[in-house]
Amino acid sequence: MTLRLGDIAPDFTQESTEGPIHFHQWAGSNWVVLFSHPADFTPVCTTELGYTAKLKDQFARRNVKALAVSxxxxxxxxxxxxxxxxxxxxxxxxxxxxxxxxKVATLYDMIHPNALANLTVRTVFVIDPDKKVRLTLTYPASTGRNFHEILRVIDSLQLTDEHKVATPANWQDGDEVVIVPSLTDADEIARRFPKGYRAVRPYLRLTPQPNR
Known part of the structure; x- marks a missing residue:
């Protein structure tokens, strides 16, 4: 099956290095980064898993659980x-x-035969507490993932879920954000964004990040 943004991430039960994982139960009210690896004892994957472990505090601050699959x-x-x-x-x-x-590779369409015949490609899913797929990324086998980008997207998703904003190109936590075009009521804008905004165009209104 092909998973699209907004789809419910399929549930499964599978063994892991920390015992059986009943996925939806294990995820609970957390965000999840589910990411696949072509095989064990491969050099790029080894660096990725090590780096993910080093991000433990960064993930915890964002209420994120990491889950790898091979x-x-x-x-x-x-x-x-x-x-x-x-x-x-x-x-x-x-x-x-x-x-x-x-089982998991098939549920999440992680095997792409034209790239790797029997192994999983480097796919990343960001899944929210409602078990909805919010991001998918697929890398070639030769290219390690940019985990700073994954954290950046999670920051954006969590911010934009809470406030009526979007994040512009190359946005980093703390930068200006975009007021969504659908928000037109002047009183609501003033209430939501007391620091004001600048209108580059009527449809492009930039405001300081509201949770800062």
Whole structure:
């Protein structure tokens, strides 16, 4: 199946390095970053998993859980974890799903035969507390993911869910944001954005980030 933005992320039960994961139950009221890896003991994946572990506090501050998946079996994952911890100088602090039956890979359309015949491509899903898919990213096998971009998108999603704004190109937390065009009532604008705004065009109104 092809998952689109706004779809409910499929539920599943699968073994992991931290025991069985009943996905929706495990996710609870958290955001989730679910990301796939072509195989265990691969160099780029090793760096990605190590870096994700180092982002533990950044994820926690945003109420985010990380969950990796590879089609290799659990005993392979457990050996790989030792390699990750030694080579990346970190303690792995999130589960890796064992998906040898490709149940999760199939549910989330992570196998692209024209890229990798039997392995998962580097897909990222950001899933919100309502279990809706809010972001999908797919990288080629040769390119490691930019986790700072993933955090940036989560910051944007959480901000724009709470306020009637959007984030412009290259936005970083603390930058100006865009008042959504659908908001036209002057009194509501004044109430929502007491720091004021500047209208570059009638449809392009920039205001200081409202939660700062």
């Amino acid at each position: 089609v290799d079996p659990l005993d392979s994952h457990q050996r790989w974890v030792a390699d990750i911890e030694e080579t990346q100088d970190v303690k792995l602090n999130f589960p890796i799903l064992a998906d040898p039956d490709r």
